[in-house]
Amino acid sequence: MTAARRGGDNSGWMDFDVIVVGGGHAGIEAALAVARLDFSVLMITQNLDCIGKLSCNPAIGGLAKGNMVREIDALGGEMGRLIDATMIQFRVLNRSRGPAVQAPRAQADKLAYQTLAKKTLEQQKNLCIFQDTAVDFILDSAGHEIRGIVTERGRRFHAAKVIVTTGTFLNGRIYIGEFSMPAGRLGEPAARGLEQGLSRVGFKLGRLKTGTPARVHRDSLDFSRMEPQFGDQDIVPFSFSYDSVDRPRLPCYITFTNQETHRVLAENMHRSPLYSGRIVGHGARYCPSIEDKVVKFPDRSRHQIFVEPEGLQTAEMYLNGVSTSMPEDVQQRFIHTIAGMEHAWIMRPGYAVEYDYIDPSQLYPSLECKMVRGLYVAGQTIGSSGYEEAAGQGLMAGINAARALQRKEPLILSRAEAYIGVMIDDLVTLGTEEPYRMFTSRAEHRLSLRHDSSDMRLVEIGREVGLVTDRYYQRFVAKRVGVEEIKELLRKRRVAETDVSALRALQLGGNFELDSSLGKTFYQLLKVPEIAMIHLAAVDRSLAEPRPIEWLRQVELDVKYEGYVARQDRQVDRFQRMERMKIPADFDYNALSGISNESREKFKRIRPLSIGQASRISGVRNSDIAILMVSLGRWAKQAG
Amino acid sequence: MADHQNPPITALATPWGSSAIAVIRCSGLGAIELVDRIFLPAGKLASAAANSVHHGFLVDPDSRVRLDEVMVVLLRAPGSYTGEDTVEVMCHGSTAGIQRILALLLAIGFRQAEPGEFTLRAFMAGKLDLTRAEAVNEIVSARTAESHEMALQRLSGALEQRINAIKARLVTLLAAVDIQLDYPEEDSGEVVIAPEAVVEVRDKIRELLASYRTGRIYQQGVRVAIAGRTNAGKSSLFNELLRQDRSIVSETAGTTRDYIESTIALAGVPVRLYDTAGFRDSSERVETEGMRRSREILDAADLVLYVIDAGEGVHDSEPAMLQQLRESGRLVGVWNKIDLPAAGAHAAPHGFAAVSLNTGQGLPQLIELICERILPASLTWNGEPVIDSLRQKQLLEAADSALGHVLEGLAMQIPVDAVALDVEEALHSLGAITGEVTTEDVLSAMFAGFCVGK
Ligand SMILES: Cc1cc2nc3c(=O)[nH]c(=O)nc-3n(C[C@H](O)[C@H](O)[C@H](O)COP(=O)(O)OP(=O)(O)OC[C@H]3O[C@@H](n4cnc5c(N)ncnc54)[C@H](O)[C@@H]3O)c2cc1C
Numbered sequence A: 001m002t003a004a005r006r007g008g009d010n011s012g013w014m015d016f017d018v019i020v021v022g023g024g025h026a027g028i029e030a031a032l033a034v035a036r037l038d039f040s041v042l043m044i045t046q047n048l049d050c051i052g053k054l055s056c057n058p059a060i061g062g063l064a065k066g067n068m069v070r071e072i073d074a075l076g077g078e079m080g081r082l083i084d085a086t087m088i089q090f091r092v093l094n095r096s097r098g099p100a101v102q103a104p105r106a107q108a109d110k111l112a113y114q115t116l117a118k119k120t121l122e123q124q125k126n127l128c129i130f131q132d133t134a135v136d137f138i139l140d141s142a143g144h145e146i147r148g149i150v151t152e153r154g155r156r157f158h159a160a161k162v163i164v165t166t167g168t169f170l171n172g173r174i175y176i177g178e179f180s181m182p183a184g185r186l187g188e189p190a191a192r193g194l195e196q197g198l199s200r201v202g203f204k205l206g207r208l209k210t211g212t213p214a215r216v217h218r219d220s221l222d223f224s225r226m227e228p229q230f231g232d233q234d235i236v237p238f239s240f241s242y243d244s245v246d247r248p249r250l251p252c253y254i255t256f257t258n259q260e261t262h263r264v265l266a267e268n269m270h271r272s273p274l275y276s277g278r279i280v281g282h283g284a285r286y287c288p289s290i291e292d293k294v295v296k297f298p299d300r301s302r303h304q305i306f307v308e309p310e311g312l313q314t315a316e317m318y319l320n321g322v323s324t325s326m327p328e329d330v331q332q333r334f335i336h337t338i339a340g341m342e343h344a345w346i347m348r349p350g351y352a353v354e355y356d357y358i359d360p361s362q363l364y365p366s367l368e369c370k371m372v373r374g375l376y377v378a379g380q381t382i383g384s385s386g387y388e389e390a391a392g393q394g395l396m397a398g399i400n401a402a403r404a405l406q407r408k409e410p411l412i413l414s415r416a417e418a419y420i421g422v423m424i425d426d427l428v429t430l431g432t433e434e435p436y437r438m439f440t441s442r443a444e445h446r447l448s449l450r451h452d453s454s455d456m457r458l459v460e461i462g463r464e465v466g467l468v469t470d471r472y473y474q475r476f477v478a479k480r481v482g483v484e485e486i487k488e489l490l491r492k493r494r495v496a497e498t499d500v501s502a503l504r505a506l507q508l509g510g511n512f513e514l515d516s517s518l519g520k521t522f523y524q525l526l527k528v529p530e531i532a533m534i535h536l537a538a539v540d541r542s543l544a545e546p547r548p549i550e551w552l553r554q555v556e557l558d559v560k561y562e563g564y565v566a567r568q569d570r571q572v573d574r575f576q577r578m579e580r581m582k583i584p585a586d587f588d589y590n591a592l593s594g595i596s597n598e599s600r601e602k603f604k605r606i607r608p609l610s611i612g613q614a615s616r617i618s619g620v621r622n623s624d625i626a627i628l629m630v631s632l633g634r635w636a637k638q639a640g
Numbered sequence B: 001m002a003d004h005q006n007p008p009i010t011a012l013a014t015p016w017g018s019s020a021i022a023v024i025r026c027s028g029l030g031a032i033e034l035v036d037r038i039f040l041p042a043g044k045l046a047s048a049a050a051n052s053v054h055h056g057f058l059v060d061p062d063s064r065v066r067l068d069e070v071m072v073v074l075l076r077a078p079g080s081y082t083g084e085d086t087v088e089v090m091c092h093g094s095t096a097g098i099q100r101i102l103a104l105l106l107a108i109g110f111r112q113a114e115p116g117e118f119t120l121r122a123f124m125a126g127k128l129d130l131t132r133a134e135a136v137n138e139i140v141s142a143r144t145a146e147s148h149e150m151a152l153q154r155l156s157g158a159l160e161q162r163i164n165a166i167k168a169r170l171v172t173l174l175a176a177v178d179i180q181l182d183y184p185e186e187d188s189g190e191v192v193i194a195p196e197a198v199v200e201v202r203d204k205i206r207e208l209l210a211s212y213r214t215g216r217i218y219q220q221g222v223r224v225a226i227a228g229r230t231n232a233g234k235s236s237l238f239n240e241l242l243r244q245d246r247s248i249v250s251e252t253a254g255t256t257r258d259y260i261e262s263t264i265a266l267a268g269v270p271v272r273l274y275d276t277a278g279f280r281d282s283s284e285r286v287e288t289e290g291m292r293r294s295r296e297i298l299d300a301a302d303l304v305l306y307v308i309d310a311g312e313g314v315h316d317s318e319p320a321m322l323q324q325l326r327e328s329g330r331l332v333g334v335w336n337k338i339d340l341p342a343a344g345a346h347a348a349p350h351g352f353a354a355v356s357l358n359t360g361q362g363l364p365q366l367i368e369l370i371c372e373r374i375l376p377a378s379l380t381w382n383g384e385p386v387i388d389s390l391r392q393k394q395l396l397e398a399a400d401s402a403l404g405h406v407l408e409g410l411a412m413q414i415p416v417d418a419v420a421l422d423v424e425e426a427l428h429s430l431g432a433i434t435g436e437v438t439t440e441d442v443l444s445a446m447f448a449g450f451c452v453g454k
């Protein structure tokens, strides 16, 4: 079934199994997944030098996003390895907090990241990269199935599946104060034409906007007036492929806006394209520009700014927290009011970008669109925002396009399995009217979605899909066994007199009575808030050696939160029961007389696959779900 | 859609038995046309407007015999209870007459409705949600004005409001946690869930839980047995209580000769009252089947009115039984026949109410005592919403225990992102009560055994 690689033929009649439009974070994962599953792929992107560009923040990971990167890795995706090899600072966020909210985050060397991404694609078997811009689709005569794409230069490429990942480029327009021009990123032209192809297919298009701050020259900043923020000494790799990575550890710097900054912004608000009404696209409420913050939080006397290095080979510094689309003179004035930036030299101004996106509720959870077979859409184009979000969707679209070619059921991760599952379910079930960013709070089963156990949840799935290599899988099995062994040791090992004195010597503090632990198992002891795995390992070296620290950390969280995990598992069961109640694809909602018209229209539009999904559609009455359940109910005998 | 109707069904809507008027409900596709075929004046119903009332006769179409003179209420889809074309026939309430009409309806194409099937249809037609459907079941079986009122309250959503208020408190707690979930340490302060706030919510839940006993008593009623030796005056007391009752709902003779029972209302509570066969002298004590059954009734009773003839005094065989009843908290002692001269010779056992069923002396006090024992002041309905189904009780208990976990977690200094899980669990349980979360169990419990017509 696999078409042979025909990359050598540039005649314009090349055939591929799959075409990926766009070489951003979604496109990279999609193309690699398809190629690794042994189908031929053509990645068409506007500019080869911009593959894998980090358009905005030079960082990968963060709360919930870091979990997604590790999920991508466990499923056989690339992002984890890309950032591991190019990071210049690493931190686990929220170490002081609970297990559900800890997450890895790394500063990336932007250029290194991009270069490695491109190199990885270039070296991938079955994958061809081609610089051009897709402007239209080729469909079958009935218009029900995708056949390929047409490019700006009139080339026609045929393929059985097409994955669209156009990011912020579809009909993009950037704004800097009064200035505006068609572009997808500053200095890169917008992609025009494909938006018409998408509407012809039946997609509802909308406008979204997002923004980025100015980049300033490192040497123009006075770091003595800022507070350095260092990363963690030990780096936990995002990828489960290895135990450690050796990377430079650069600091970031913290400074703050002040009343004067806010005054400059307030006085010039009429010159902001956001407030002058020129930008119509919705921005994300949670990721506001500095002008938004000043308007919406007038009581705040300052806002925090992280000054982040963009790489080892560049002096550009990213001003995290002051994204803006103010005119350049205003940008310069407000930046100069900030401590340590009095003389900052702006190398690139901040800007806002507005672009077309499609309503994601027009996609199935496989990311295939409902109108045309074989057309998949992923990344910023379906209303999300963020590299990790894009990568997660790209991976799933790639996997599902390949599975369709393999005539297999699509892979749909559930909300209880992965943040990726939560994200896609949210998008296709609820649609979105603002850029969708992943948040921990969106995941109701977040305690099961810890970043450190992403492999436990997903490697078997990735293996079944065919993206997890033998070596990776063996490492995983060793860890799974190892983690169980440690738990077994903890269950067997009882606290002796000598342990008590050894623990006392550690001076743990708290009001825990060590003597009362005599005779208990280490397993029980680990549940005590004051006792950590490292303490036990210090008392009994056989626990730690020769095991990677990550295994110990995982055991610690598993044991400490055992009761919670068990309760979460019960919730997951309950949730899965609803997910398992499938709704036949041809279910006739017109025959349900009792449901509201609004619900009926929504059911017909979203076409939920299960009662669970149906119940998450917004604005659907609970009683309508109950009616649907009864009418589908297996307990209800059909009238005979 | 609106024109979607199920096959026609019919059933008697009023309780079985003779009464002045009975109502037979007919609903479903073609219900109006079908009834029209046996209605005189002919053709009147088929052309009648929705929500109209018609006077006429039901006629056997073959023999042309008039079965009954009736009033007919005609409702058209979707404006009826079931959302379907509906005809409600008000006929005379003789059992023989009802049976003949029902037989005729079945003969012309109606199917006998299964219990609750109208409610199922109303539910499927979107006419009532689950909590309300549950309440309807209770109204149908409500036996006193109070229990009817309670179910009605539920129908109007008073319980829902109460629970929503509790939920709102929990949602506020969670909202604070969510902020912490989504912003890292350096950007957001540490959220603390105040244990006092949790305790407050839990107390509210416990208050509602406590109302279960009240709800249960009004809904299910209590069993009260009258016991004592032969001739102590048990039947006199039975009759006296029946007379006191002003809202006898139904009365059935005991299926066995040995005891009789009747349903009365005391203090608004439906009371199943049993008059048992008296205990005899020990010399005559033959273990008859009748006496064994009397004991069974006593054992199952929530309250036992034990009557002793003051003229005879306490019999040697009695103290043991009295002791037992006292210990189980079910004894109301009745020291009867104090009008007899011989009564003065014996001392009443402790706590017995002295009465004369003949003269009526002490009777009002006795009845007050019985009412108080059936429904202690603490359980008397104060007009607030109560819960009265086992399902609701279990869900509230689940919420209560989830909040217990929350408090435990806070005491153990478990981080809020984990503790939040138990808050969410409590919310889930509360949502299941108001029907916001629909679980399979609820539906199968409500509608198990139904045929869902296509
Ligand atoms: C100004 C700006 C601000 C941002 N701010 C934030 C932020 O605050 N927070 C956040 O989380 N994320 C932000 N991002 C978003 C982040 O960059 C994206 O979420 C992420 O890059 C999306 O990945 P993607 O693969 O979907 O698309 P992109 O990374 O945008 O990649 C799309 C690629 O497709 C190519 N392409 C597009 N159309 C065609 C075509 N028709 N034919 C051929 N090639 C095509 C483009 O050249 C590009 O290489 C911002 C992006 C920009 C530009």
Ligand SMILES: Nc1nc2c(ncn2[C@@H]2O[C@H](COP(=O)(O)OP(=O)(O)OP(=O)(O)O)[C@@H](O)[C@H]2O)c(=O)[nH]1
Residues within 6 Å of the ligand: B228, B229, B230, B231, B232, B233, B234, B235, B236, B237, B277, B278, B279, B336, B337, B338, B339, B340, B355, B356, B357, B358, B359
């Ligand atoms: N003087 C007097 N006689 C009473 C009183 N109450 C009941 N009696 C009489 O006692 C006799 C027995 O009364 P019942 O009510 O039939 O007694 P019982 O306990 O039901 O008797 P069994 O069914 O035979 O066990 C009747 O003749 C009643 O009139 C009372 O208060 N005073």
Ligand SMILES: [Mg+2]
Residues within 6 Å of the ligand: B234, B235, B236
């Ligand atoms: Mg008697």
